[in-house]
Amino acid sequence: MLVSLNWLRQYVDIDGIAPEELAEKITRSGIEVDAVIDRSQGMTNVVVGHVVSKEKHPDADKLNVCQVEVGEGDIRQIICGAPNVAADQKVIVALPGARLPGGVKIKKAKMRGQESNGMICSLQELGVEGRVVPKAYAEGIYVLPKDTVPGSDALELIGLRDTVLELGLTPNRSDALSMLGVAYEVAAILSQEVKLPEIQYQTVSEKAEDYIKVSVEAKENPLYAAKVVKNVKIAESPLWLQHYLMAAGVRPHNNVVDITNYILMEYGQPLHAFDYDALKSSEILVRLANEGEKIVTLDDQERSLKAHNLVITNGQEPVAIAGVMGGANSEVTSDTTTVVIEAAYFDGFSVRRTSKELGLRSDSSARFEKGVDPNRVLIAGERAAQLLAELAGGEVLEGTVAVDDLDKSPARVVVSPDFINNRLGMKISLEDMLSILNRLQFDVEAANGMLIIDAPTRRQDIKIEEDIVEEIARLYGYDEIPMTLPEGNEQIGGLTPYQAKRRIARNVMEGAGLYQAVTYSLTSDELAQKFALKAEDTTKLLMPMSEERSTLRQSLIPHLIEAAGYNVARKADSVALYEIGSVFLGKTEDELPYEEEHLALVLSGKWVDHAWQGEKLTVDFFVAKGIIESLFEKLGLTDRISFEKANVDGLHPGQTAAILLDGEKVGIIGGLHPIERKKYDLKETFVAELNLKAVLGAEVEELVYASVPRFPAITRDIALELDRSKPAGEIIEVIRAAGTKLLKEVKVFDVYEGDKMEAGKKSVAFSLTYFDPERTLTDEEVVSAHNKVLKALTEAGAELR
Amino acid sequence: MEQQLKQLEQEALAKLQAAANLKELNDVRVAYLGKKGPITDLLKGMGKLSPEERPKMGALVNAVRENVTAQLEERVAVLEEQAILEQLEKESIDVTLPGRKVRQGNRHPLTRVIEEIEDLFVSMGYEIAEGPEVEKDYYNFEALNLPKGHPARDMQDTFYITEETLLRTHTSPVQARTMELKKGEPIRIICPGKVFRRDNDDATHSHQFMQIEGLVIGENIRMSDLKGTLDALAKKMFGDDREIRLRPSFFPFTEPSVEMDISCFKCGGKGCNVCKHTGWIEILGAGMVHPNVLEMAGYDSKKVSGFAFGIGAERIAMLKYGVDDIRHFYTNDSRFLSQFHRTEG
Secondary structure (H helix, E strand, C coil): CEEEHHHHCCCCCCCCCCHHHHHHHHHHHCCEEEEEEECCCCCCCEEEEEEEEEEECCCCCCCEEEEEECCCCCEEEEEECCCCCCCCCEEEEECCCCEEHHHEECCCEEECCEEECCEECCCHHHCCCHHHCCHHHCCCCCEECCCCCCCCEHHHHCCCCCEEEEEECCHHHHHHCCHHHHHHHHHHHHCCCCCCCCCCCCEEEEEHHHCCEEEECCCCCCEEEEEEEECCCCCCCCHHHHHHHHHCCCCCCCHHHHHHHHHHHHHCCCEEEEEHHHHCCCEEEEEECCCCCEEEECCCCEEECCCCCEEEECCCCEEEECCCEEEHHHCCCCCCCCEEEEEEECCHHHHHHHHHHHCCCCHHHHHHHHCCCHHHHHHHHHHHHHHHHHHHCCEEEECCEEEECCCCCCEEEEECHHHHHHHHCCCCCHHHHHHHHHHCCCEEEEECCEEEEEECCCCCCCCCHHHHHHHHHHHHCHHHCCCCCCCCCCCCCECCHHHHHHHHHHHHHHHCCCEECCCCCEECHHHHCCCCCCCCCCCECCCCCCHHHCEECCCCHHHHHHHHHHHHHCCCCEEEEEEEEEEEECCCCCCCCEEEEEEEEEEEEEEEEEHHHCEEEECCHHHHHHHHHHHHHHCCCHHHEEEEECCCCCEEEEEEEEEEECCEEEEEEEEECHHHHHHCCCCCEEEEEEEHHHHHHCCCCCCCCCCCCCCCCEEEEEEEEEECCCCHHHHHHHHHHHCCCCEEEEEEEEEECCCCCCCCEEEEEEEEEECECCECCCHHHHHHHHHHHHHHHHHCCCEEC | CHHHHHHHHHHHHHHHHHCCCHHHHHHHHHHHHCCCCHHHHHHHHHHHCCCCHHHHHHHHHHHHHHHHHHHHHHHHHHHHHHHHHHHHHHHCCCCCCCCCCCCCCCCCHHHHHHHHHHHHHHHCCCEECCCCCEEEHHHHCHHHCCCCCCHHHHHCCCCECCCCEEECCCCHHHHHHHHHHHCCCCEEEEEEEEEECCCCCCCCCCCEEEEEEEEEEECCCCHHHHHHHHHHHHHHHHCCCCCEEEEEEEECCEEEEEEEEEECCCCCCCCCCCCCCCCEEEEEEEEEECHHHHHHCCCCCCCCEEEEEEEEHHHHHHHHHCCCCCCHHHHCCHHHHHHHCCCCC
């Protein structure tokens, strides 16, 4: 909402307050002022000129040499290129020395050899937005009425000596979508009165009801009133009206349309003017549209209607979409002589639905949607009749033709002062409360310790006690509210075990050298299931903004790979990222996808780079696996985790494992397939993903101290010849199973595949540690235990080297 | 013989001094004091001496031997020290060369902000509540006093999945779910999480972002409690000398509703580019829980009241760290992420 202070002054006294100060007061008490706009923008030396003569420039087709009177007897030659400049016009002239918006300075100049002493201006050159400039002047200079005086201040005349407040209105304050609404607000803040427009006009003896009949067949339209004005002379509106509209961001058209728009801005009540003759009937029938019914709206678009859209008809065909836009068939044109003014109350929900469906948002629909003041509908119609008589020479027919079932009673709220103070944590006196409510012009009565309030109907947002709390508090001043903390807390705050473990998981990842990434949950349909631990039905947006962000992901890996690619493309030689986030799987009973929190990581490029020591290590499978193993160790799950060779689309078939917790798959780890690497221009890249929900959710035993060994351990090494494809992990399982309780640790300390081995074979060496925490082991005991291991290995087909 | 002894002593001492290292010194020791050395020989030859001369000579030999031994030990100490010095010299390094740094990663700046806020509220007795990112229209809107067709729904452009399910536009549905779960019991929670709005990604908009909301419900929860709580939050995040101010605003789920500004941390309120020359920076929205919201979740709005607030983690991080483009949080450039490693304060 753009509020011209010159216009606002018509209703409330704001003299002596600087615009910035007023803006601050309005902002602090409830309505945010987004901007304070000085419409003069520091312009100087802009005056009214009279074009005495106009001749073609001798050396330039598109230029004219004009003699312009800019003060009594002060005639100057000005070159003008506007197509619409003509002799005897009154125009706006920027004299040499003038400053215009955008840092333009006007100087004396020669144009193609002809002297020019100033510039004849368009409104755009004076900083008026092109979209609100009347169409007649949109492509050229602005022409003033004949009776304006050369040399006088043009800015004053066209309303640019004004300040506009741009209000950022929240949906509840639709009352401030009108100048009068803003006036009430400002009056409450400044403890001033509101001066309402005086509505008086003459009527002719003919009756409106003899011209038009109104009937309503839809509950969405509880009030429809029509006024008829004859012998209207369509013309430009007076300057003041045009400039108020332009200040409010509305383009002037002609006096009839401008009057309806003026009242829309003044009262917040949308009106519509029909050309009576174009209605081709003496009937207005409001009804729901027939499915598929067509209407061409004022913007020359044909609209197809649905059965729930409310339309105004001439008894047969639609002439307007109620509250949204008029029809082209009944539009006011330059030939119009008799107009029907519609003042109506349309249901907000219905208007909102229709305007949304048709993609037609207008100043009118915006106000109906939020609910207009029921008590202003008829007044606005009267105001229109008055202005049509005053400004368009119209003759107002007697009476209003109306169907009126609208409830216009105010909302009553009963609230105790104690409730207000308790809710605020304050001690505002009853007197102060009454004073504030009076300033707001709420009807209030204090009785039996209660405030009985009838809120004016323009304030549709006032319904319950809490609304009164807010009104009192905002005008009393939020700065006056003290600062306290909630009392009576019996809750001990904290993180849940899962939340605490998740932070630990973050610490492990970061301690291992990985940065936490956050990527988008939305991805493309193509990537949604890629690398998924378990692919299930995907969740797709109804109306995605792009294919790239259309579907919810089932794995975190694709976006991490993209992030790795992004970093490598920017010359990063080492990438190590992890992410914790949800994946979205299938659908649960309550129609929502099953959300599972996962942890994923990506490693690419160098891992260790101690450059001057010459120690370098590129990431490999075991770097990634080591990090995952560290996490399991921290979580106390090491003994319950196993890795099993696996195949995952997009991962290297020889370097991929499934991660199992108690035998259940909880993750994958692997090298990125060379073909995938190529897509993102990545070198060696490894990824892993865990079902964090399962991993952190696994219950582990309480931590109990085990005695620190006081007796020596004995180690025995075994070297085995194995098939190249035989996983060492299986051998370790065999050793662990066969080792007695004396076997405490099994480590792989060497793996060899090469010339010295038979083709298809490898050598793996294990170091076994035996000890007993209670005593020193004897040789025999160790030999006996170790022999059991050797025997089991032989049985498992492993060959001792 | 005595003369011979003196000469030996002189020779031995001279060679001791001449020995350049421990090995040569050992050779000298073996040569003069060893079992086959001349002094031992002299002692063996004492049998030929007269009984009167023997003790005298014995004493003399012992004296010589002790003297040589003592000097030898002294010399050993000197040479050992010298050897250590040589070793130290050889082992000395350029300590200004860079060390073998242990790789360390760090939290994402948004997580950093969120955990900081979580910790503050946990210390004030709050629990952390989380909920799904895909929500029902009911919890995201209807339970929050935003029935279908409500004009205020336009404040949040929504990604719908079906007519009834959507990507949550705020973490408020977690509040609605918690209220439903607690069945009338008091609540103190903080709800962090990802949220989504239909926005084109640019320097100031992101279709995905993070929010942290707080909710307190109990008997006699007042607006002054909200103000005091927000003041604690502002001071924690932006410094103890921050002031706050509340401005009236509108959210369908709170009444009264406010927006909170903090005094500008850059200029202290004088006006600068960070606060757009107003001295104040808008930080968050808050309010007293709307009675309709309480009633829908089964609370008696005549008996209990509550407050709620919502913060954008990106906004906090952008202000706190001076980040100028919201997209930085989602491109995961290591050069950006690695800047949030160190501690502050």
